[in-house]
Amino acid sequence: MAELDLSGVDVEYVLKKLILHANRLFLALVGLAGSGVLPGLGVGPKDLAMQTVLRFIDPEDRTVVWKKKHGAVTTEGVLRYLRAVLHHDLLDLLRLKAHETTVVLDPHPDGQEQEDGTQRRMSLDDFASALEGPDGRVIREERHAQLLVRMANEPELRDLLALQLDPDGYPARTNQELAQILGISVSEVENHKKRLNRRLLGISREASEDSTKGGGCG
Amino acid sequence: MEQLLAEAAALAERLGESNTDLGPGELDELLKESGHDPNVLRRQLHEGAKAIAARLGKAGKPAPQYLMQVIGATAPLGEFAVMSKKAAVERLRELFRGMASAAAAGIATSSEMMAVSRAHRKKSQISDHDAQLLDKLEAELRSRATTKKKG
Numbered sequence A: 001m002a003e004l005d006l007s008g009v010d011v012e013y014v015l016k017k018l019i020l021h022a023n024r025l026f027l028a029l030v031g032l033a034g035s036g037v038l039p040g041l042g043v044g045p046k047d048l049a050m051q052t053v054l055r056f057i058d059p060e061d062r063t064v065v066w067k068k069k070h071g072a073v074t075t076e077g078v079l080r081y082l083r084a085v086l087h088h089d090l091l092d093l094l095r096l097k098a099h100e101t102t103v104v105l106d107p108h109p110d111g112q113e114q115e116d117g118t119q120r121r122m123s124l125d126d127f128a129s130a131l132e133g134p135d136g137r138v139i140r141e142e143r144h145a146q147l148l149v150r151m152a153n154e155p156e157l158r159d160l161l162a163l164q165l166d167p168d169g170y171p172a173r174t175n176q177e178l179a180q181i182l183g184i185s186v187s188e189v190e191n192h193k194k195r196l197n198r199r200l201l202g203i204s205r206e207a208s209e210d211s212t213k214g215g216g217c218g
Numbered sequence B: 001m002e003q004l005l006a007e008a009a010a011l012a013e014r015l016g017e018s019n020t021d022l023g024p025g026e027l028d029e030l031l032k033e034s035g036h037d038p039n040v041l042r043r044q045l046h047e048g049a050k051a052i053a054a055r056l057g058k059a060g061k062p063a064p065q066y067l068m069q070v071i072g073a074t075a076p077l078g079e080f081a082v083m084s085k086k087a088a089v090e091r092l093r094e095l096f097r098g099m100a101s102a103a104a105a106g107i108a109t110s111s112e113m114m115a116v117s118r119a120h121r122k123k124s125q126i127s128d129h130d131a132q133l134l135d136k137l138e139a140e141l142r143s144r145a146t147t148k149k150k151g
Helices: A013-031 A047-055 A077-099 A126-130 A138-151 A155-165 A174-184 A186-211 B003-017 B026-034 B040-057 B065-072 B077-082 B085-106 B112-120 B128-148
Strands: A102-104 A121-123
Touching: A013 A077, A013 A126, A013 A138, A013 B003, A013 B026, A047 A138, A047 B003, A047 B065, A077 B003, A102 A126, A102 B065, A121 A126, A126 B040, A138 A155, A138 A174, A138 B112, A155 A174, A155 A186, A155 B003, A174 A186, A174 B077, A186 B003, A186 B026, B026 B065, B026 B077, B040 B077
Parallel strands: none
Antiparallel strands: A102 A121
């Protein structure tokens, strides 16, 4: 079999995009299950992305191997493949830690956990099952409210995020539709989206810092 | 659990839709805002790749060409100073090949790379033949980048 040729692939670019992608995945997990889900994982988005790339270029790691079916070896192609690998790794990690990771069901309104131990908790495994059950929508709305409360000082971003999180908004609304709903121009929507993106990355950073502190409950 | 992750992935995609088609500058800016220093990431990738090559070497196994490509592509610019002329020219060829394919893929190229090649020209560290080769590659790259911009 011909040896892999990465001369047309910007591996550094792939790593950086993969880190941003992992950041968003972790943030979305926080949006769904609360920040308590991350410390149990014991690994942050950057480490997960870096491990994925290093396994890809390690000839002795046979779990991440470029195959003919993946098509031409391009930067975008490699990024697409490694995203899928990262998803699998994160799923394995979640499964592995599901029993020992606890999710707080009714966290404090400011997103912090109460210290008196009065919260109801359940394992991540049970939480994932509950999301698929009849209470799933209510749980999601509670979680989204936790994320929105962190935008309280930036109402224009909070309103935009609320629309992005709205389960009735799938598939995603266009900028034109968002502009009509929010009563602002399309260029303002684009501008707010960029600001929101940066704000969410900041939240993601805080969450991933939690995840690398270790510990099994949250 | 698959459902939870699938939902998280869909939400992540939705929240990050403005992250597509990012140039290196914008990408680095976003990484900084998410708490990652792009230079540190590049160095860590380089060190990680070198550690793999070292492990292979220790076991008496040759490092594959693609691993050496990654090590070369992520090497600190200071490493040029200690390279042989032949290795530096080969490295520059790799950089230009990478830049050309990045331009063809619509990914903005690094002005840093261009500056490195010029630095070597100024120091007359390359032969006339290699200088012509670099000129040709640079012209080709600029032409592709211009075409892409117009298109």
